[in-house]
Amino acid sequence: MFIWIATAFTSVSAQSPVFHAVQIGDTWVALGKRYGVDPEQLQTASGYINRQREPAIGSTVIVPQTGTFTGRLLRSADGGLWQTAVLNNTTPWQIVTENGLNSPYHPLFYQPLFIQTGIAFPRDLPIGFKEIELSAVPARSGEGIAFRGETAVPMKVTAKLAMRGEQSHSEMDVTGNGRYQIGLTGTGAFYGRGEPELSIQTEINGRLSPLWSQPWQIEDGAWAYQELTYTGAAGTITQAQINEEMGRMALLWEPNSGIEWTDSFHLPIADYLEVSSSYGTRRSIGGGWYATYHEGIDYSAYRGTPVMASAAGTVVLAGRLSVRGNAVIIDHGAGVYTGMYHLSSLETAVGDTVQAGDIIGAVGTTGLSTGNHLHWDLIVNNMWVDGEAWLEQGMGCWLVEGLGQPCES
Numbered sequence: 001m002f003i004w005i006a007t008a009f010t011s012v013s014a015q016s017p018v019f020h021a022v023q024i025g026d027t028w029v030a031l032g033k034r035y036g037v038d039p040e041q042l043q044t045a046s047g048y049i050n051r052q053r054e055p056a057i058g059s060t061v062i063v064p065q066t067g068t069f070t071g072r073l074l075r076s077a078d079g080g081l082w083q084t085a086v087l088n089n090t091t092p093w094q095i096v097t098e099n100g101l102n103s104p105y106h107p108l109f110y111q112p113l114f115i116q117t118g119i120a121f122p123r124d125l126p127i128g129f130k131e132i133e134l135s136a137v138p139a140r141s142g143e144g145i146a147f148r149g150e151t152a153v154p155m156k157v158t159a160k161l162a163m164r165g166e167q168s169h170s171e172m173d174v175t176g177n178g179r180y181q182i183g184l185t186g187t188g189a190f191y192g193r194g195e196p197e198l199s200i201q202t203e204i205n206g207r208l209s210p211l212w213s214q215p216w217q218i219e220d221g222a223w224a225y226q227e228l229t230y231t232g233a234a235g236t237i238t239q240a241q242i243n244e245e246m247g248r249m250a251l252l253w254e255p256n257s258g259i260e261w262t263d264s265f266h267l268p269i270a271d272y273l274e275v276s277s278s279y280g281t282r283r284s285i286g287g288g289w290y291a292t293y294h295e296g297i298d299y300s301a302y303r304g305t306p307v308m309a310s311a312a313g314t315v316v317l318a319g320r321l322s323v324r325g326n327a328v329i330i331d332h333g334a335g336v337y338t339g340m341y342h343l344s345s346l347e348t349a350v351g352d353t354v355q356a357g358d359i360i361g362a363v364g365t366t367g368l369s370t371g372n373h374l375h376w377d378l379i380v381n382n383m384w385v386d387g388e389a390w391l392e393q394g395m396g397c398w399l400v401e402g403l404g405q406p407c408e409s
């Protein structure tokens with residue numbers, strides 16, 4: 001296969017093609033400037049049919065290589081050169097010279113401008129951003145999905161990830177701290193493969209910049225399978241009770257601008273026997289279809305083992321639910337919540353402010369449960385995601401650092 005591709009390009013170029021793994025900012029224009037190739041040639045070589053769509057982050061583009069060039073790629077936020085120059089640490093005269101512009105007063109709204117300088121490869125980022133990083137390339141279904149970035153000046157940022165199917169909440173929770181911005185949302189474990197469009201819009205001095213967008217490849221996760229049979233009192237829970245509980249919980253997820261946690265997320269339990277079920281595990285109840293998945297992590301433990309808050313936040317639920325039993329839900333800000341269920345006792349109340357490590361209750365087997373265990377889950381933007389990735393030096397810390405703050409774990 002490789003030999004066939006290499007041969008196909010011998011007539012175009014004496015060099016062998018490069019297989020470029022697409023990162024954020026690697027748009028057709030940016031890759032064209034980087035390799036000195038016409039963007040249309042890149043699209044043809046890579047077999048892209050929809051030429052209006054940028055290459056997906058996490059996918060591979062075939063480059064019939066001719067060279068590599070470093071520099072900066074600039075786009076104008078307001079059609080003029082002055083603000084573009086200021087935001088990119090350059091001068092209007094340098095942009096004019098480098099790009100051979102005849103009239104610097106001609107509106108340059110959508111025209112990408114290239115300055116061949118520096119050591120970095122050109123990237124096509126949302127206007128005003130100096131740097132953006134993504135939480136994972138490609139991302140995986142069931143993950144919290146996030147970007148963090150630094151802008152040239154403080155600005156308002158909004159972002160969307162265009163999900164399909166179960167995801168109607170495509171708006172990302174964006175939090176800013178001066179020139180630092182983080183944005184996050186969640187995919188469910190049923191999301192599967194896809195290339196949702198990440199779009200970011202900046203607002204500088206009250207003026208909206210042109211919308212930036214690039215697809216982001218999401219791969220399917222690897223999940224375990226589990227068959228469950230509930231017996232005794234658990235089997236008597238009705239669909240009406242389940243619906244009532246879902247309705248009650250849906251009211252909790254409110255967008256919240258500030259993040260309340262200041263370091264990494266910690267294990268909610270110090271003494272446990274084993275992880276008896278991980279996030280995403282496909283579940284068949286009583287021999288039926290694998291129609292549901294496990295929304296959190298189960299830690300089997302002795303009854304009465306203390307359960308702690310994973311991170312700082314505000315308690316928004318502390319009470320009895322039909323399925324989840326004695327439950328505590330903590331709002332950590334920025335659309336991030338953690339839930340702890342099946343507790344034998346509660347040691348906190350709605351409205352309490354908690355710190356990481358504060359005891360909020362004890363392990364039990366209340367609600368729909370087959371034995372003493374702690375179910376801990378993490379919700380991002382109204383979607384249950386894999387909390388494992390947030391623990392210790394994971395996502396919690398990555399986001400704190402994304403706001404320009406040190407993360408003490």
Ligand SMILES: [Zn+2]
Nearest residue numbers: 296297298375
């Ligand atoms: Zn569970």
